[in-house]
Amino acid sequence: xxxxxxxxxxxxxxxxxxxxxxxxxxxxxxxxxxxxxxxxxxxxxxxxxxxxxxxxxxxxxxxxxxxxxxxxxxxxxxxxxxxxxxxxxxxxxxxxxxxxxxxxxxxxxxxxxxxxxxxxxxxxxxxxxxxxxxxxxxxxxxxxxxxxxxxxxxxxxxxxxxxxxxxxxxxxxxxxxxxxxxxxxxxxxxxxxxxxxxxxxxxxxxxxxxxxxxxxxxxxxxxxxxxxxxxxxxxxxxxxxxxxxxxxxxxxxxxxxxxxxxxxxxxxxxxxxxxxxxxxxxxxxxxxxxxxxxxxxxxxxxxxxxxxxxxxxxxxxxxxxxxxxxxxxxxxxxxxxxxxxxxxxxxxxxxxxxxxxxxxxxxxxxxxxxxxxxxxxxxxxxxxxxxxxxxxxxxxxxxxxxxxxxxxxxxxxxxxxxxxxxxxxxxxxxxxxxxxxxxxxxxxxxxxxxxxxxxxxxxxxxxxxxxxxxxxxxxxxxxxxxx
Amino acid sequence: xxxxxxxxxxxxxxxxxxxxxxxxxxxxxxxxxxxxxxxxxxxxxxxxxxxxxxxxxxxxxxxxxxxxxxxxxxxxxxxxxxxxxxxxxxxxxxxxxxxxxxxxxxxxxxxxxxxxxxxxxxxxxxxxxxxxxxxxxxxxxxxxxxxxxxxxxxxxxxxxxxxxxxxxxxxxxxxxxxxxxxxxxxxxxxxxxxxxxxxxxxxxxxxxxxxxxxxxxxxxxxxxxxxxxxxxxxxxxxxxxxxxxxxxxxxxxxxxxxxxxxxxxxxxxxxxxxxxxxxxxxxxxxxxxxxxxxxxxxxxxxxxxxxxxxxxxxxxxxxxxxxxxxxxxxxxxxxxxxxxxxxxxxxxxxxxxxxxxxxxxxxxxxxxxxxxxxxxxxxxxxxxxxxxxxxxxxxxxxxxxxxxxxxxxxxxxxxxxxxxxxxxxxxxxxxxxxxxxxxxxxxxxxxxxxxxxxxxxxxxxxxxxxxxxxxxxxxxxxxxxxx
Numbered sequence: 001x002x003x004x005x006x007x008x009x010x011x012x013x014x015x016x017x018x019x020x021x022x023x024x025x026x027x028x029x030x031x032x033x034x035x036x037x038x039x040x041x042x043x044x045x046x047x048x049x050x051x052x053x054x055x056x057x058x059x060x061x062x063x064x065x066x067x068x069x070x071x072x073x074x075x076x077x078x079x080x081x082x083x084x085x086x087x088x089x090x091x092x093x094x095x096x097x098x099x100x101x102x103x104x105x106x107x108x109x110x111x112x113x114x115x116x117x118x119x120x121x122x123x124x125x126x127x128x129x130x131x132x133x134x135x136x137x138x139x140x141x142x143x144x145x146x147x148x149x150x151x152x153x154x155x156x157x158x159x160x161x162x163x164x165x166x167x168x169x170x171x172x173x174x175x176x177x178x179x180x181x182x183x184x185x186x187x188x189x190x191x192x193x194x195x196x197x198x199x200x201x202x203x204x205x206x207x208x209x210x211x212x213x214x215x216x217x218x219x220x221x222x223x224x225x226x227x228x229x230x231x232x233x234x235x236x237x238x239x240x241x242x243x244x245x246x247x248x249x250x251x252x253x254x255x256x257x258x259x260x261x262x263x264x265x266x267x268x269x270x271x272x273x274x275x276x277x278x279x280x281x282x283x284x285x286x287x288x289x290x291x292x293x294x295x296x297x298x299x300x301x302x303x304x305x306x307x308x309x310x311x312x313x314x315x316x317x318x319x320x321x322x323x324x325x326x327x328x329x330x331x332x333x334x335x336x337x338x339x340x341x342x343x344x345x346x347x348x349x350x351x352x353x354x355x356x357x358x359x360x361x362x363x364x365x366x367x368x369x370x371x372x373x374x375x376x377x378x379x380x381x382x383x384x385x386x387x388x389x390x391x392x393x394x395x396x397x398x399x400x401x402x403x404x405x406x407x408x409x410x411x412x413x414x415x416x417x418x419x420x421x422x423x424x425x426x427x428x429x430x431x432x433x434x435x436x437x438x439x440x441x442x443x444x445x446x447x448x449x450x451x452x453x454x455x456x457x458x459x460x461x462x463x464x465x466x467x468x469x470x471x472x473x474x475x476x477x478x479x480x481x482x483x
Numbered sequence: 484x485x486x487x488x489x490x491x492x493x494x495x496x497x498x499x500x501x502x503x504x505x506x507x508x509x510x511x512x513x514x515x516x517x518x519x520x521x522x523x524x525x526x527x528x529x530x531x532x533x534x535x536x537x538x539x540x541x542x543x544x545x546x547x548x549x550x551x552x553x554x555x556x557x558x559x560x561x562x563x564x565x566x567x568x569x570x571x572x573x574x575x576x577x578x579x580x581x582x583x584x585x586x587x588x589x590x591x592x593x594x595x596x597x598x599x600x601x602x603x604x605x606x607x608x609x610x611x612x613x614x615x616x617x618x619x620x621x622x623x624x625x626x627x628x629x630x631x632x633x634x635x636x637x638x639x640x641x642x643x644x645x646x647x648x649x650x651x652x653x654x655x656x657x658x659x660x661x662x663x664x665x666x667x668x669x670x671x672x673x674x675x676x677x678x679x680x681x682x683x684x685x686x687x688x689x690x691x692x693x694x695x696x697x698x699x700x701x702x703x704x705x706x707x708x709x710x711x712x713x714x715x716x717x718x719x720x721x722x723x724x725x726x727x728x729x730x731x732x733x734x735x736x737x738x739x740x741x742x743x744x745x746x747x748x749x750x751x752x753x754x755x756x757x758x759x760x761x762x763x764x765x766x767x768x769x770x771x772x773x774x775x776x777x778x779x780x781x782x783x784x785x786x787x788x789x790x791x792x793x794x795x796x797x798x799x800x801x802x803x804x805x806x807x808x809x810x811x812x813x814x815x816x817x818x819x820x821x822x823x824x825x826x827x828x829x830x831x832x833x834x835x836x837x838x839x840x841x842x843x844x845x846x847x848x849x850x851x852x853x854x855x856x857x858x859x860x861x862x863x864x865x866x867x868x869x870x871x872x873x874x875x876x877x878x879x880x881x882x883x884x885x886x887x888x889x890x891x892x893x894x895x896x897x898x899x900x901x902x903x904x905x906x907x908x909x910x911x912x913x914x915x916x917x918x919x920x921x922x923x924x925x926x927x928x929x930x931x932x933x934x935x936x937x938x939x940x941x942x943x944x945x946x947x948x949x950x951x952x953x954x955x956x957x958x959x960x961x962x963x964x965x966x
Contacts, residue, residue: 026545032541054904054905055924060514061515063635088563134514140920186896
């Protein structure tokens with residue numbers, strides 16, 4: 001055994017040594033080149049500025065969490081999709097016996113700490129809960145935080161689904177007030193309008209109403225079955241939903257009530273009238289209806305209004321269920337403009353107890369998230385990114401030689417002092433090559449300084465979009481308007 | 484075996500199930516609360532704006548890389564400090580035999596893919612090299628990129644050293660021009676001055692000069708030994724360095740040359756004069772001296788200058804060695820202002836071949852990095868963070884009841900339209916509690932709207948810092964200057 005080990009080591013000095021050669025990226029991960037980073041930053045900064053406007057504060061938690069912080073929080077399926085980090089030093093010979101035993105436990109399906117104790121975060125909510133539980137004595141409640149960070153899931157990669165992706169969340173915890181729900185609907189509105197996505201749809205419902213529905217059609221213990229079935233309505237249609245409900249043991253009468261419920265439509269007001277009629281006797285429904293009315297009435301984008309435009313973005317949707325069972329009150333889902341077939345670009349809702357899992361009970365909250373990757377796709381398709389964000393460098397100084405570039409460099413530094421992003425070509429070479437560099441980098445202006453220009457203390461400014469050029473004195477250059 | 488497994492599973496349904504209870508953070512990782520995030524963002528945004536001013540473009544690479552992209556790139560010690568990610572599905576019974584065999588290989592110190600194929604990035608340079616190698620046909624060279632992202636190292640955590648921390652790098656690749664070195668020294672200068680760290684020291688040397696030193700004192704094959712010894716000069720002192728060199732087989736004469744070399748001091752000009760004398764016959768040294776002179780002469784912060792202040796920040800330091808052997812030309816190191824005992828806050832240098840490791844040869848480059856955590860500590864100690872960045876919300880509307888808060892909410896939305904970050908207290912309650920919330924969140928203004936104010940269509944604005952208060956008509960509120 002020892003011999004074998006030594007022999008192996010002579011070929012490969014380390015157990016994990018790579019083979020080199022053509023590199024690649026792990027499946028489901030992406031590089032973001034300059035243009036994409038700029039566009040993504042535009043989205044994130046816009047949303048961030050709205051969060052700040054509403055008094056939300058930034059939080060960042062580590063990529064790594066203790067494994068036990070994450071496990072058991074996302075269901076059996078979720079647990080499997082958590083990326084676990086191998087403990088270091090596993091190849092340390094002195095630990096071999098211990099590691100061997102622990103690994104045997106992994107194979108036997110039991111907990112093991114010698115193999116992995118840490119994992120990559122799976123969402124932003126559980127790390128937020130962990131943070132609040134650890135710091136609740138120092139925090140000011142209601143605590144409003146936003147968090148924009150990557151998360152990791154070992155999902156099968158497919159179009160639009162990645163193993164590493166950003167989440168962008170805002171939550172208020174420590175308050176039961178519905179004002180928070182109103183704030184969050186307005187955050188959605190302000191953010192999407194600033195991004196130019198005007199005809200998004202913010203669909204809203206209350207889990208209380210779904211609970212009322214369960215009460216009158218199969219009993220409260222059927223609520224999960226009913227919400228899971230309703231949640232699929234968009235994808236599978238009403239007939240399949242009815243089949244599924246029948247399979248769960250609901251009677252024809254009960255399914256009839258659910259069908260009536262799902263058929264409610266019209267304007268927000270018409271829907272409210274219909275639901276009040278359908279659930280006239282349910283005190284649970286009454287709570288849910290009051291929640292929805294409060295939010296709709298206080299939200300300018302639910303009706304035509306003096307300082308908004310005429311499109312109502314906030315739409316009551318009683319078919320909205322949201323799969324996640326921890327929601328207890330208002331639930332949200334944002335749909336992309338109808339012309340883009342991309343589905344949900346955001347969602348959220350109210351939950352009763354964020355931190356109970358971590359031993360700190362009675363901290364209710366409500367939160368929303370923005371689907372950054374999909375918002376990117378919507379904006380790309382609708383051409384909503386401003387042109388300006390794709391321009392980095394404004395001015396390229398051509399390099400005509402050692403002496404010329406020294407003069408150019410002084411002027412270059414003066415432009416930078418004025419806040420104008422500028423470069424000098426790295427070496428004296430043919431104009432062609434320097435023009436090509438400017439073109440590829442989308443630089444709108446070139447400045448040319450040769451020996452003649454040094455003599456006359458003027459430079460030539462060329463607008464590379466129009467081809468127009470003009471002479472400007474060195475001393476006036478810092479004041480020149482590069483637009 | 485099957486029985487045992489089932490029995491275990493009945494207690495713990497999943498091998499990695501956590502135990503719940505009091506949560507904690509993994510060793511060496513940190514949460515960043517609101518104040519810290521704001522301060523860190525201030526540093527990063529400042530540096531970023533300088534990178535952009537110099538025509539550098541943003542790049543983001545995934546946290547996860549293929550293990551073979553990273554392994555073998557950081558030396559034997561580095562390999563051990565890479566966080567490896569456990570492959571998913573290891574507890575899948577159908578894979579048990581395969582996993583068992585692969586794990587046996589781990590224990591025997593051999594490569595294994597069934598256990599881990601991915602890892603967390605260890606620095607930004609290798610992922611950048613991997614990106615350039617994969618995309619070199621599409622990139623415009625010289626390619627100037629900056630990258631600000633976290634990296635992970637399984638170092639033993641200690642004060643100021645974390646397992647998850649940000650790196651902040653700028654590199655130019657595809658150019659041998661020394662203009663790039665000049666640009667990078669100016670980036671350091673602009674960034675540190677914008678941050679208010681005026682008396683930093685940017686120390687500069689060339690590996691060519693160290694090579695010349697090796698040539699005259701022990702031979703080129705001793706270069707690594709000599710640089711490693713010199714690199715420790717600050718920490719262990721000249722006597723220990725001499726001992727170490729003697730241990731490496733250098734003669735007393737050779738060590739004498741090195742001591743003369745290390746004793747060179749004075750102004751930049753005096754040092755250049757001394758080094759030229761010491762290495763009068765070395766063509767290698769001549770190259771290095773030319774490199775340094777080019778950078779020093781073109782860099783305003785190396786001498787008193789009209790548009791800079793009188794402090795020279797750029798200091799030639801022939802004792803600067805930089806441990807990393809891939810540097811081939813100019814090397815940099817930034818030292819914090821002398822009054823702060825914190826050491827290096829940045830560093831970098833020129834390398835000959837970034838992407839050769841990945842099968843794409845002949846892409847030279849030069850890069851620098853900023854030590855974000857230490858810069859944070861320096862700025863905290865010197866109190867250089869502007870007060871303004873710690874204010875989030877400007878205005879808190881007090882909540883005096885359902886009717887009052889509706890009126891307040893309309894005005895609140897008008898302030899937000901004007902870009903004033905504002906909040907409304909989430910529920911009607913005692914003034915005390917609302918004042919306390921404002922105080923804890925560092926909110927400078929409160930606006931109070933009661934039934935009397937609704938009648939007169941005025942509100943009371945209270946400056947919470949001075950206690951001063953005044954009445955303002957609703958319609959004038961959006962124009963009020965909250966300063």
